[in-house]
Amino acid sequence: MPMSSPSGPTTGRRVLLGISAGIAAYKSALLARLLKQAGCEVRVVMTQGAQAFITPLTLQALTGETVRTSLLDPEAEAGMGHIELARWADTILIAPATADLMARLAVGMADDLLTTLCLASDAEKVMAPAMNQAMWAHPATRRNAARLAEDGWRLLGPDSGDQACGDVGPGRMLEPEAILEALRVAEGAANTGxxxxxxxxxxxxxxxxxxxxxxxxxxxxxxxxxxxxxxxxxxxxxxxxxxxxxxxxxxxxxxxxxxxxxxxxxxxxxxxxxxxxxxxxxxxxxxxxxYRAETAAEHKIKKVEGEDALTLRxxxxxxxxxxxxxxxxxxxxxxxxxxxxxxxxxxxxxxxxxxxxxxxxxxxxxxxxxxxxxxxxxxxxxxxxxxxxxxxxxxxxxxxxxxxxxxxxxxxxxxxxxxxx
The missing domain is CATH 3.40.50.10300 (CoaB-like)
Known part of the structure; x- marks a missing residue:
């Protein structure tokens, strides 16, 4: 889809882009740029870990806005800055959303600026998960994803394919173009009727x-x-x-x-x-x-020497x-x-x-x-x-x-x- 035009359903929308600590954070720079090209106002909040993958200065240059990284920022908090930011956003978009961040949000923690904003805001909430395929498949992550969906979060992806660690499978963050298109589709359907x-x-x-x-x-x-x-x-x-x-x-x-x-x-x-x-x-x-097993075994079912059949109820x-x-x-x-x-x-x-x-x-x-x-x-x-x-x-x-x-x-x-x- 053409990305050079600022027109589209997202024009004028205030997007708070949250970036957490994953290698996919490098894609967030392009996402911020695409959101700006689509006519969005973009402000960025980064977790402490995210700054190990991409610098706040990069996002500041792309958005033209100061990047927030700390909940306890004396200058910003002089006027309850985190509440003001929470009220400013139409959409909170977290990309990438790590397994750790998903777990903290699923239980309602507010231990940094990004999670605090999520709890303090009535904005539309969207996240693009990104993690190793085994972490995405883990029962705890699946429970957290289900809880977040129940709480009103819209999960985009993850995608499947090659991962930075060398594994292959679901867990890759959606490409920035696909994330923007998802926002456009949802907003267009909601606003245009x-x-x-x-x-x-x-x-x-x-x-x-x-x-x-x-x-x-x-x-x-x-x-x-x-x-x-x-x-x-x-x-x-x-x-x-x-x-x-x-x-x-x-x-x-x-x-x-x-x-x-x-x-x-x-x-x-x-x-x-x-x-x-x-x-x-x-x-x-x-x-x-x-059908399902009447009782799932607590431990791995082992072969029994001398027995050629196994009966399952x-x-x-x-x-x-x-x-x-x-x-x-x-x-x-x-x-x-x-x-x-x-x-x-x-x-x-x-x-x-x-x-x-x-x-x-x-x-x-x-x-x-x-x-x-x-x-x-x-x-x-x-x-x-x-x-x-x-x-x-x-x-x-x-x-x-x-x-x-x-x-x-x-x-x-x-x-x-x-x-x-």
Whole structure:
């Protein structure tokens, strides 16, 4: 996208750019420059550790504003400067947001200037996480990310790829251009009221779940999350407020989407039960494990010499999509499900549509080579309850992003038909 023009939804917005102690802080200089080019007023707050990676003088030169680094600055605090700064901001954007900073914010600490500002401000709050892939995958970080999302933080990313430490995986900070685009998409949808989904809240589940067997093993499936993420991206582009409940995937959160990461089916079920009553449309695209271990072993399950078989007792997981469909009418969104099948696709889809009380279902044959799990393409059968009864449409093989737009178009049509009845 062109970055030379200052026009766009972000023009005139007051952005407080927080920088914490990660190697990705070098990208913050470009981010500050892009925000200025987009017409934002930018002020920078750096943690003590961030100054080991990039100097305040660099950010001051790029923004034309004094960079704040200390909570106990006698000159600034003569007039309660940190409160004044908290009130000044329209948006607090932390990029990079380290695991340490996320942990401190998740429990409400205010032990430096940046965390104090976050607690003292009513501004929109956005962060771009950046850390080693193992740190991002750690259960503590996942809990902190979920808590921050619940508290109103919008998490952008992280991205996946090569890391400075030599590892490969999710944890890279989104590129500055992608962060700016995410701000533009969200603000444009909120301020312009444009798009057929403007004013709607859409909740989507995506990816697999992982059901632990012991500390090192789990039950899961081959879902990549690509279809659910494409749906979230398409919904945001249509102007909706989008909440994405995602199992563990190696994908960046789409621009303008609120992401909530979960691990197990029960965690996804709890998030869905909380968000669905606030939604106009609920799309269950996740490949949820039907069963989990009755009891996960406390320690690694060891092989027993002389025994060639291992017996595991599995119990059913909650049926997320059926539970949403069974909500009272006053709080029930339009409910769209997915059916990943390997045979008798249409028969199983019709059965699931009726048995679970769904309004619409998208069924695909995941045994077809090059389609479904892990692929960038898909083909499907859409079934929905129309005014004249059950209707259907076949979607030929196509990129998942294109299919997402088709599914969203049909779902919004069904929603509009329901509201006019």
């Amino acid at each position: 444009k798009g057929p989904a403007s004013g709607l809240t859409i909740t989507i589940t995506a990816g697999p779940t992982r059901e632990p067997l012991d500390p090192v093993r789990y039950l899961s499936n081959h879902s990549s999350g690509k279809m659910g993420y494409a749906l979230a991206e398409a919904a945001a582009a249509l102007g909706a407020r989008v909440k994405l409940i995602s199992g563990p995937v190696a994908l960046a959160c789409p621009a303008g989407v609120e992401c909530l990461e979960v691990e197990t089916a029960r965690e996804m079920h709890a998030a869905a039960q909380r968000l669905a009553p606030e939604s106009d449309l609920f799309i269950g695209c996740a490949a949820v494990a039907d 599995l119990v059913k997981n909650p049926d997320i999509i059926a539970a949403v469909a069974a909500l009272p009418e006053a709080s029930r969104p339009l409910v769209v499900g997915f059916a990943a099948e390997t045979r008798d696709v249409e028969r199983y889809a019709r059965d699931k549509l009726a048995r679970k009380g769904l309004d619409m279902i998208i069924a695909n044959d995941v045994s077809r080579e090059g389609l479904g799990f892990g692929s960038d393409h898909n083909a499907a059968l859409m079934l929905w309850r129309g005014t004249a009864g059950e209707e259907q449409e076949h979607l030929a093989p196509q990129p998942k992003r294109e299919m997402a737009r088709a599914v969203m178009g049909r779902a919004l049509a069904c929603l509009a038909a329901r509201t006019t009845r």
